[in-house]
Amino acid sequence: MxxxxxxxxxxxxxxxxxxxxxxxxxxxxxxxxxxxxxxxxxxxxxxxxxxxxxxxxxxxxxxxxxxxxxxxxxxxxxxxxxxxxxxxxxxxxxxxxxxxxxxxxxxxxxxxxxxxxxxxxxxxxxxxxxxxxxxxxxxxxxxxxxxxxxxxxGGSLPALRLENARPGQILVASGGIGDSAAGYALISRFGREGVPEKFAPLIRAHCSTEMPPGRGFVARAAGVTAMTDNSDGLIADLGTLARRSGVSVNVLSETIAPSPLVREAAELVGEDPWKFVLSGGEDHTLVGTTFGPPPTGFRQIGTVVRHNSMGEVTVDSAHPHYREGWTSF
Amino acid sequence: MxxxxxxxxxxxxxxxxxxxxxxxxxxxxxxxxxxxxxxxxxxxxxxxxxxxxxxxxxxxxxxxxxxxxxxxxxxxxxxxxxxxxxxxxxxxxxxxxxxxxxxxxxxxxxxxxxxxxxxxxxxxxxxxxxxxxxxxxxxxxxxxxxxxxxxxxGGSLPALRLENARPGQILVASGGIGDSAAGYALISRFGREGVPEKFAPLIRAHCSTEMPPGRGFVARAAGVTAMTDNSDGLIADLGTLARRSGVSVNVLSETIAPSPLVREAAELVGEDPWKFVLSGGEDHTLVGTTFGPPPTGFRQIGTVVRHNSMGEVTVDSAHPHYREGWTSF
Missing domain, CATH: 3.30.1330.10 (PurM-like, N-terminal domain)
Incomplete structure (x- = not known):
């Protein structure tokens, strides 16, 4: 009753x-x-x-x-x-x-x-x-x-299309790369309740991804010409941008090195932290190319090196260990 | 093999x-x-x-x-x-x-x-x-x-909002009402292959609904002030428009009478053809209100009769037999 x-x-x-x-x-x-x-x-x-x-x-x-x-x-x-x-x-x-x-x-x-x-x-x-x-x-x-x-x-500048990267530009990025994938790996292993409190930033990056409003708007005003967001995986998304622009790009590993927290998470789940960074995706951080200096909120992560119809992406001038990104089927 | x-x-x-x-x-x-x-x-x-x-x-x-x-x-x-x-x-x-x-x-x-x-x-x-x-x-x-x-x-005229109907206006509509519901009833009963060929217009109205492009655009230029499309059912959709505008509307039955083909379909499936017309929906025909004459492609189907916070819809000044329209849950 x-x-x-x-x-x-x-x-x-x-x-x-x-x-x-x-x-x-x-x-x-x-x-x-x-x-x-x-x-x-x-x-x-x-x-x-x-x-x-x-x-x-x-x-x-x-x-x-x-x-x-x-x-x-x-x-x-x-x-x-x-x-x-x-x-x-x-x-x-x-x-x-x-x-x-x-x-x-x-x-x-x-x-x-x-x-x-x-x-x-x-x-x-x-x-x-x-x-x-x-x-x-x-x-x-x-x-x-x-x-x-x-x-x-607004304004008269072109949209930041994937095909507007040019050799001689620098590659710029905003935000933490690999955080979302590290958070997902932790949750998959331990369940959300079981993930130690100190990894909260990674869990947040995965479960309720934030990005500071206006980054893309600022980047366009500051001279960025091509841009995409890191949704499918860094190498995959850069590959799309490179292929569409007919260029190849080289990323400097030290500029995208996994954060201490991502490293710690990777160790705990027995994964290579570089996998999270290079193929994790879902960070929705912005990656772009510009002839100028990095806009406010962005850092240089590499260079657009040459015309290349295959859209090659290298890390420290070598083939990255992880390339595969998210696909739907 | x-x-x-x-x-x-x-x-x-x-x-x-x-x-x-x-x-x-x-x-x-x-x-x-x-x-x-x-x-x-x-x-x-x-x-x-x-x-x-x-x-x-x-x-x-x-x-x-x-x-x-x-x-x-x-x-x-x-x-x-x-x-x-x-x-x-x-x-x-x-x-x-x-x-x-x-x-x-x-x-x-x-x-x-x-x-x-x-x-x-x-x-x-x-x-x-x-x-x-x-x-x-x-x-x-x-x-x-x-x-x-x-x-x-474009232009400076207001959008054709649901709340812009006014007492004294006429009610106008374009297109056949009840066709889609009649087509659906035939398919439900006989399967698509089993529906006699002569009902093809009703089947088409249900399965691949058409409307002539530009009707709404023309209506706005010609003085229509409030408009909606017949998606959930004629009485239900007119009820929403009337309630939002704080008016009541009266529909003249002779102007929305089921076509001979709709009548024949209704007889075949043992339904009242007025049910298709009044509560069928999915025709996506446009219904609006104007102080002027019906725009090209529209006919008068009734009048906006008075202020009424309940948004009453009558047919020949009486409560319609069918009012219920489509709802999602």
């Missing part, structure tokens, strides 16, 4: 999507990630700066493949989904201004999951001065999160 | 996503829906007209819920996915210019499925002079299609 009362109370306090219905789900999202643009057939954005162009990208995250509710909480997943999309906008040299969320979830999913996801999204878009301006929700067998990011590319 | 050779040949001629890998899947999509903007971290759109604003919307389609491969082919699904997103852009009075496709599919899915889906998308975006400018593909347990549509809203 007591159990039944508890269950009933739990049901009221922690309802499912089926129990509250579509409108309540949408209201919950809009309460946690508020925008006046939401709620019509489509969202109308503000005028951009004169001559500005719209930049747009999308990423789809599938439960069990891109995130795992056993070790990431919904707010973290929301924050990471925004970061990885906004990183793609920043990688063009643009400023993120809006996001859309399309969400499929089983109807027995708790409303609290959606509330927390939306809260994480709302927090992160606010970091960028952007808004969640719309979306779609639907019943489905799995949780699938599709985020679309919109940016504004 | 012969069977084994056939199987091997089939494997080569009709490979799966796992067999060809991510890059080949992306190449296939880009070949069937070409765009020079695709292939970077994000797509950069052209400058809009002076003073134009960006309009954006997204819809997620889940296999077995929003489409069924037993009766829709992938090209139809692609066309319908674009239509329903572009209808939302048109419902703001804007011109669709670009789309993004995020796709999750099991790795044993045939590449041909993706090719056909992309072909349908490519055909339909071309109808609008728009482009598929980017996207994301990922492994997943189910086929989930998430399309984002981008539009440009």
């Amino acid at each position: 007591r159990k039944e009362i508890m269950a009933r109370r739990n049901k009221v306090k922690n309802p499912t999507l089926a129990e509250v219905g579509e409108h309540a789900v949408i209201d919950t999202i809009m309460r946690h990630a508020p925008s006046t643009r939401n709620g019509d057939d489509a969202a109308v954005l503000d005028h951009g700066a004169p001559n500005s162009r719209t930049v747009i990208t999308t990423d789809m995250l599938v439960e069990g493949r891109h995130f795992n509710l056993d070790w990431s909480n919904p707010a973290e997943i929301g924050r990471k989904a925004i970061t990885q999309n906004f990183a793609d906008v920043e990688a063009m040299g643009a400023r993120p201004v809006a996001a859309l969320l399309a969400l499929s979830a089983p109807n027995y999913t708790r409303l609290q999951f959606v509330a927390d996801l939306a809260r994480g999204i709302g927090e992160r878009v606010l970091d960028y001065g952007a808004e969640l301006v719309g979306g779609d929700i639907t019943d489905g067998e799995n949780i699938v999160i599709s985020v679309t990011a919109v940016g504004q590319l | 012969r069977k084994e050779i056939m199987a091997r040949r089939n494997k080569v001629k009709n490979p799966t996503l796992a067999e060809v890998g991510e890059h080949a899947v992306i190449d296939t999509i880009m070949r069937h829906a070409p765009s020079t903007r695709n292939g970077d971290d994000a797509a950069v759109l052209d400058h809009g007209a002076p003073n134009s604003r960006t309009v954006i919307t997204t819809d997620m389609l889940v296999e077995g819920r929003h489409f069924n491969l037993d009766w829709s082919n992938p090209a139809e699904i692609g066309r319908k996915a674009i239509t329903q997103n572009f209808a939302d852009v048109e419902a703001m009075g804007a011109r669709p210019v670009a789309a993004l496709l995020a796709l999750s599919a099991p790795n044993y899915t045939r590449l041909q499925f993706v090719a056909d889906l992309a072909r349908g998308i490519g055909e339909r975006v071309l109808d609008y002079g728009a482009e598929l400018v980017g996207g994301d593909i990922t492994d997943g347990e189910n086929i989930v299609i998430s399309v984002t549509a981008v539009g440009q809203l």
Whole structure:
């Protein structure tokens, strides 16, 4: 009897999507990630700066493949989904201004999951001065999160395209490389609860990846011509940039050496820390090329060495030990 | 032995996503829906007209819920996915210019499925002079299609928001209402192959919904102030518009009477044809309000009668027999 009362109370306090219905789900999202643009057939954005162009990208995250509710909480997943999309906008040299969320979830999913996801999204878009301006929700067998990011590319400088790297430029990067992969390795081995507290920065890098807003925008103003984000793995992403630009690039190992914390994590799980750095990905740090000095927040990590239609990437002028990055199938 | 050779040949001629890998899947999509903007971290759109604003919307389609491969082919699904997103852009009075496709599919899915889906998308975006400018593909347990549509809203007239209906206006609509629901009912009863040929227009309305490009754009120029598309059901969608505008609307039944073909379909499946018209939805026809005469391509279907915070919708000044529309959970 007591159990039944508890269950009933739990049901009221922690309802499912089926129990509250579509409108309540949408209201919950809009309460946690508020925008006046939401709620019509489509969202109308503000005028951009004169001559500005719209930049747009999308990423789809599938439960069990891109995130795992056993070790990431919904707010973290929301924050990471925004970061990885906004990183793609920043990688063009643009400023993120809006996001859309399309969400499929089983109807027995708790409303609290959606509330927390939306809260994480709302927090992160606010970091960028952007808004969640719309979306779609639907019943489905799995949780699938599709985020679309919109940016504004102002001024007359070209976008930071993959094909704009040139021989003679330096290679620049912002942020810690390998942290996310090290965090993932620790969680896979020990479970999130079992990871020693001192590795918290690596866990955070994996579960709710952050990047300081405006890095790509600053880089474009400071003379960077080509840029991408480290999502699939450093060597893989540099390889794409090199191939698309018809150049080869050389990375100096000392500039991307694993941090002491990454080394310690690698030792604990019995992995080579260089694997995390070279093929880990998911850091969403920005990597670019410029004839000028590194922009604020960036450091030099190598050089664009020559025309090369194969898009060769070397580390200290040799073939790197780890090249393979993330692929979808 | 012969069977084994056939199987091997089939494997080569009709490979799966796992067999060809991510890059080949992306190449296939880009070949069937070409765009020079695709292939970077994000797509950069052209400058809009002076003073134009960006309009954006997204819809997620889940296999077995929003489409069924037993009766829709992938090209139809692609066309319908674009239509329903572009209808939302048109419902703001804007011109669709670009789309993004995020796709999750099991790795044993045939590449041909993706090719056909992309072909349908490519055909339909071309109808609008728009482009598929980017996207994301990922492994997943189910086929989930998430399309984002981008539009440009030029000029100084306001967007056609749900809250802009005013008492004294007439209600206008374009296109056939109830056709999609009638087509769905026929397929559900007889299977697609079993539906008599004469119902082809209804089947097409359901499986690869079309709308003439530019209807929303024209409506805005011609004085329409509020607009939505008939996606969840006519009474449900008009109810949303009425509630958001704080008005009530009255529909004249003779102006939305089921077509002879819809009537015949309803008789065959033993349903009331008015159910298809009033609560069917998925026609993606546009419904709006204006003080002026109906714009080209629209007809009057009723009037905005008075301020009413409940957003009442009547048919011939009485409560309609069917009100319930589509809901997600």
